[in-house]
Amino acid sequence: MLSHLIDIENWREIGATLSRNKTRTFLTAFGIFWGTAMLAMLMGGASGLRGMLMRNFDGFATNMGGCFANRTTKAYHGFNKGMQWRLDDRDVDFTRRACPVLDLSTKMTFEMGTIKYGTKSTARQVLGVEGDYFKVQLPVIDAGRVINASDDAQIKKVAVIGRNVAAELFGQEEAVGQYIAVNGVYFKVVGVVGQTSEASIGGKMDDSVILPSTTLRRAYNKGIEIDGFIYTAKPGHTPKEIEPIIRKAATTNHPLDPDDTNAIAFMDISENFKMVENLFTGISLLAFFVGIGTLLAGIIGIGNIMWIIVKERTQEIGIRRAIGAKPRNIIAQILSESMTLTAIAGLAGISFAVLVLTVAEKLTYDPALGSAHFQLSFAKAVWIMAVFLILGTAAGIIPAIKAMRIKPIEALNDK
Numbered sequence: 001m002l003s004h005l006i007d008i009e010n011w012r013e014i015g016a017t018l019s020r021n022k023t024r025t026f027l028t029a030f031g032i033f034w035g036t037a038m039l040a041m042l043m044g045g046a047s048g049l050r051g052m053l054m055r056n057f058d059g060f061a062t063n064m065g066g067c068f069a070n071r072t073t074k075a076y077h078g079f080n081k082g083m084q085w086r087l088d089d090r091d092v093d094f095t096r097r098a099c100p101v102l103d104l105s106t107k108m109t110f111e112m113g114t115i116k117y118g119t120k121s122t123a124r125q126v127l128g129v130e131g132d133y134f135k136v137q138l139p140v141i142d143a144g145r146v147i148n149a150s151d152d153a154q155i156k157k158v159a160v161i162g163r164n165v166a167a168e169l170f171g172q173e174e175a176v177g178q179y180i181a182v183n184g185v186y187f188k189v190v191g192v193v194g195q196t197s198e199a200s201i202g203g204k205m206d207d208s209v210i211l212p213s214t215t216l217r218r219a220y221n222k223g224i225e226i227d228g229f230i231y232t233a234k235p236g237h238t239p240k241e242i243e244p245i246i247r248k249a250a251t252t253n254h255p256l257d258p259d260d261t262n263a264i265a266f267m268d269i270s271e272n273f274k275m276v277e278n279l280f281t282g283i284s285l286l287a288f289f290v291g292i293g294t295l296l297a298g299i300i301g302i303g304n305i306m307w308i309i310v311k312e313r314t315q316e317i318g319i320r321r322a323i324g325a326k327p328r329n330i331i332a333q334i335l336s337e338s339m340t341l342t343a344i345a346g347l348a349g350i351s352f353a354v355l356v357l358t359v360a361e362k363l364t365y366d367p368a369l370g371s372a373h374f375q376l377s378f379a380k381a382v383w384i385m386a387v388f389l390i391l392g393t394a395a396g397i398i399p400a401i402k403a404m405r406i407k408p409i410e411a412l413n414d415k
Contacts, residue, residue: 028304032301032388036348036349038290039291039384040350040384042287042288044374046287048361051372061137062269064230064231064270066229068229068264069084070265071083072085072257072260079255085254086225086226086227087225087228087229089226091250092105094249099242103233104136105130105230105231106231107129108129108202108213109227110125112125113126120168122168127208129147130147131146136201140196143176143192144175144189144192145160156215157187157219158187159180159187159209160191160192162192165207175192180209185220201230202228240270299394338392338393341392342389346384346389350376350385358374361373
């Protein structure tokens with residue numbers, strides 16, 4: 001077989017054999033070409049579609065959970081159902097002490113505010129958060145810094161503003177170091193931030209004013225109450241494991257029926273991400289099976305054309321056997337023709353798929369969100385090509401065995 005691969009005369013013979021019926025060879029090669037291209041485009045396309053969705057969550061913790069107070073649905077200890085209650089510092093402190101799987105966490109308080117600088121003003125969402133907020137959702141820092149644990153502990157009157165807020169209030173002027181009034185209370189701007197993802201917690205950073213949690217609550221007389229609690233679980237754990245601890249804290253600190261499961265609203269982003277992963281696993285499997293089906297159609301075409309070629313060359317093969325050609329030489333000849341057709345058409349198909357994916361990548365590129373990764377990795381391309389070569393060679397085995405079994409005397413009498 002190896003000698004056939006380096007024999008120039010053998011390659012000339014392969015070319016002559018395949019070119020005898022150009023239409024038939026072209027149609028078979030096109031089947032292989034399209035099967036390879038389809039499989040490659042489907043695999044690269046599935047990766048790109050996943051990338052387009054996931055880049056909207058860029059910088060967003062995938063194992064994040066959160067909880068918020070709901071109205072009660074059961075009467076308890078003299079309180080009627082429908083009572084409005086609020087989470088507070090006691091619930092958060094209890095959870096942080098009692099939950100070993102808790103990783104990052106931040107209290108959240110919301111306030112609508114009128115933001116003023118000089119003669120300019122704008123109405124924006126104001127968030128009160130702790131330092132971990134910027135670890136749960138990574139910001140893009142345009143200038144200055146973000147709020148840290150020291151700001152919250154010392155109740156500093158500092159603010160981080162979104163890039164859109166900065167543009168509206170300051171224009172081309174440097175925002176960091178200036179003072180803004182938020183509902184009449186002045187805060188020093190220490191940072192300007194934005195975000196690349198579309199997902200957000202409590203509002204997009206670009207359009208928000210963010211204060212230390214303790215500062216916001218003291219400035220606007222909110223006491224120890226908070227609007228929400230956001231957290232992540234340690235690696236190997238899920239936010240679902242944290243929920244019983246929060247529920248215990250709430251029922252300990254507030255007049256809530258322990259069986260009132262609707263009194264606390266939980267969210268678990270990890271479940272959503274798991275659903276997305278399962279969805280794209282399904283899409284990838286579907287793409288794989290559709291591609292394999294198309295691939296097999298092309299391989300069957302190879303088997304058919306090789307069978308026809310053997311039938312047409314019965315006398316030629318008989319003469320070769322009569323003058324001393326060994327069975328392995330006949331098999332090598334037929335298999336090399338099959339491999340050649342598969343390799344040329346397969347490489348063309350992969351090249352075409354890469355071209356299409358490159359165009360899709362350029363069309364979907366977003367300067368802010370980045371690449372969607374409509375790409376076919378080199379390893380996948382090699383895998384696809386290897387599968388095609390193996391199956392293409394296998395498709396030629398039965399015709400090759402038939403050719404080997406042709407008896408010289410029968411072949412010479414064949415018409």
